[in-house]
Amino acid sequence: MALGATACTSSTPEAPSTSAGSSTAGTSSTSATSTAVGTRTAVPPSTASPTASTTTPPKTTTSRATPPPSQPAGPVTLLGGLDIAWSVAVLPDGSALVSERNTGRVHHVPKPGTGGRSTVVGRLPIFRTEGEGGLLGLAVAADFASDPVVYAYYTTNSDNRIAAVEWRDGRLGEPEVIFSGIPSGRRHNGGRIAFGPDGYLYVGTGEAGDTGLSQNLDSLGGKILRITKEGEPAPGNPFGGSPVWSYGHRNVQGLAWDSRKRLWASEFGQNTWDELNLIEAGKNYGWPEVEGREGNSDFVDPVAQWPTDEMSPSGIAVGPDGAVYMAALRGESVWRVPVNADGTAGTATRHLNRTYGRIRDIHFVGNRVWITTSNNNRADRLVSLPLSAVGAR
Numbered sequence: 407m408a409l410g411a412t413a414c415t416s417s418t419p420e421a422p423s424t425s426a427g428s429s430t431a432g433t434s435s436t437s438a439t440s441t442a443v444g445t446r447t448a449v450p451p452s453t454a455s456p457t458a459s460t461t462t463p464p465k466t467t468t469s470r471a472t473p474p475p476s477q478p479a480g481p482v483t484l485l486g487g488l489d490i491a492w493s494v495a496v497l498p499d500g501s502a503l504v505s506e507r508n509t510g511r512v513h514h515v516p517k518p519g520t521g522g523r524s525t526v527v528g529r530l531p532i533f534r535t536e537g538e539g540g541l542l543g544l545a546v547a548a549d550f551a552s553d554p555v556v557y558a559y560y561t562t563n564s565d566n567r568i569a570a571v572e573w574r575d576g577r578l579g580e581p582e583v584i585f586s587g588i589p590s591g592r593r594h595n596g597g598r599i600a601f602g603p604d605g606y607l608y609v610g611t612g613e614a615g616d617t618g619l620s621q622n623l624d625s626l627g628g629k630i631l632r633i634t635k636e637g638e639p640a641p642g643n644p645f646g647g648s649p650v651w652s653y654g655h656r657n658v659q660g661l662a663w664d665s666r667k668r669l670w671a672s673e674f675g676q677n678t679w680d681e682l683n684l685i686e687a688g689k690n691y692g693w694p695e696v697e698g699r700e701g702n703s704d705f706v707d708p709v710a711q712w713p714t715d716e717m718s719p720s721g722i723a724v725g726p727d728g729a730v731y732m733a734a735l736r737g738e739s740v741w742r743v744p745v746n747a748d749g750t751a752g753t754a755t756r757h758l759n760r761t762y763g764r765i766r767d768i769h770f771v772g773n774r775v776w777i778t779t780s781n782n783n784r785a786d787r788l789v790s791l792p793l794s795a796v797g798a799r
């Protein structure tokens with residue numbers, strides 16, 4: 407009975423509306439914390455994690471050593487009870503904002519260990535229907551401390567758009583739309599936004615189910631865009647005064663830069679291959695002409711690819727070890743992908759397999775890794791894990 411009504415995109419449903427079987431999977435490893443629905447759920451799961459016992463070496467020397475602050479070694483649910491935890495933006499003070507796709511709410515999560523409690527600090531005016539739209543990406547620029555503005559990507563009844571929202575006195579102000587007209591649909595709304603090392607805002611969009619948009623340079627759909635904080639095409643973009651940075655994408659929900667300032671992007675495939683791409687200005691990544699590696703010189707092949715049932719990638723992050731980490735929805739995992747100076751990838755490894763259900767976003771924060779889940783039924787959460795949980799070093 408699943409998905410019978412929509413013919414065009416069969417096997418990689420990004421929306422978890424039919425994932426009833428997985429909706430309880432996310433409670434397996436930290437079930438002790440998941441009952442504390444709502445906001446403040448930082449319960450130390452002292453016995454919940456198999457990794458916890460390896461991180462505290464025995465002290466056999468002097469007794470004057472001061473123990474480290476009470477940062478639990480294992481998984482910690484920082485925020486629970488969410489209805490699709492789509493995106494995390496970490497603020498300079500170590501606190502974070504979390505977007506809740508299906509409600510439009512933005513939650514503020516205090517820096518772990520400070521004892522504060524999470525609060526709802528704003529709500530974007532989304533138009534929510536069945537499907538993948540809603541409040542999607544959040545981003546803050548590197549100069550947030552002096553210019554405290556939060557950028558949010560969300561779906562209305564006519565488009566996807568980006569608003570700048572002032573952050574003042576611990577609240578979000580009124581959203582000011584800076585960029586609009588990104589195609590929207592039941593599926594393939596893109597939605598990841600992130601500031602690059604050049605200070606410009608990069609935007610991953612989707613073709614909204616109209617595959618012809620991806621190769622059309624006059625459409626904002628199926629692209630990675632690069633714009634200023636004011637929503638103008640960034641200077642130096644490859645197509646004159648266009649915001650388009652790269653094209654031939656199907657649905658981009660992951661953007662991250664490595665230490666060489668290279669941009670990596672995840673991409674949902676249709677029936678065969680999900681992709682990790684190394685993005686260069688003006689290049690064509692193939693959709694819908696090709697999916698995965700084709701060796702066609704008209705298009706840029708992905709650096710790595712996976713069968714769609716193992717991956718369906720949303721957020722990505724570069725770890726402290728320089729590898730690219732990909733949050734997998736359908737694959738219900740985090741994939742670690744070592745990447746090389748020449749732009750090739752080593753052997754990918756799979757972590758957290760079916761531990762938390764569908765994983766939407768990933769960030770490295772201090773010496774921890776944070777993930778969000780995307781299982782519906784108000785069971786979604788932000789979880790902090792030790793680096794070892796995803797194979798990071």
Ligand SMILES: [Ca+2]
Pocket residue numbers: 654673681691692693696697698706707708
């Ligand atoms: Ca491609």
